[in-house]
Amino acid sequence: MSAVFSDIRYEKHLRVPGAAWITINRPHRMNSTTQQTWREINAAVEDADADAEIGVIVLTGAGDRAFCAGGDVGEHASDDPAATGFRHLGLLHGGIEDTLKPVIARVCGYAIGGGNHLAYHCDLTIACDDHAVFGQNGARVAAMTAGNFVQDLAYIVGMKKAKELWMLCRRYTAREAVEMGLANVAVAHESLDDEVDGWCRELLERAPTSLALIKYVFRDVYKPLRDVSDPARYVREVNPAYFGADGEAAEGKRAFKEKRPPNFGAYRAHISGRLRRERLADEA
Helix, strand or coil: CCCCCCCEEEEECCCCCCEEEEEECCHHHCCCECHHHHHHHHHHHHHHHHCCCCCEEEEEECCCCEEECCECCCCCCCCCHHHHCCHHHHCHHHHCCCCCCCEEEEECCEEECHHHHHHHHCCEEEEECCCCEEECCHHHHCCCCCCHHHHHHHHHHCHHHHHHHHHHCCCEEHHHHHHHCCCCEEECHHHHHHHHHHHHHHHHCCCHHHHHHHHHHHHHHCHHHHCCCCCHHHHHHHCCCCCCCCCHHHHHHHHHHHCCCCCCHHHHHHHCCHHHHHHHHHHC
């Protein structure tokens, strides 16, 4: 592949013949992602998907501090759909769900927010027992929390646990992630790459069409959720003022940048009883 990447490293046959490695290479930003990052991941996935010599893809982050700390707040200063059209959501997960080749998340360090659901949308997740930390961040910073990437987690860890992750924004160790089904296995740091290599070799020994069919069938579980083409609809229905200049989303980002607790108390009035009032109006 002749493309030159700025946000990722893309390497084939790096450790195991037949495996392609995609490494988010922004350690100075804890491997947080920009739209450029997603474009590059998507290009690398498409290349690996088209290469008959590649049978498995490994997705990871540079260094030990973070797998991926979510979206780069500096770039996504405004998630207002009027400003962005949610273009970054169209690139979400970089096409890893569309390739029929298995994708392994190698998680070392923080997998937070977008980094967490990037990991759980990979087919398999191998976590570093010493360093991996999983969790969501949306309700903590008033980021957009609507769309299939929220709903999908219920199929992975169950509805109650999925709501816990998304609503409370707690942090979970690698072993806790394995216990809840968020990761497949947790291994010591010194064994992490050998473990990933072993899983790659096993997958490369399996029938490629069988693997493709398995992934395709599992993907159909999510198909009704994929039909949600306008995640911003949920925002408009729940709180139309959410993206305003003085709205909740703006307060969350200001607080994050200023390193202070956000003041969300005033925004509860925007949603209190809204759906009930709308239902009563429809019935009338």
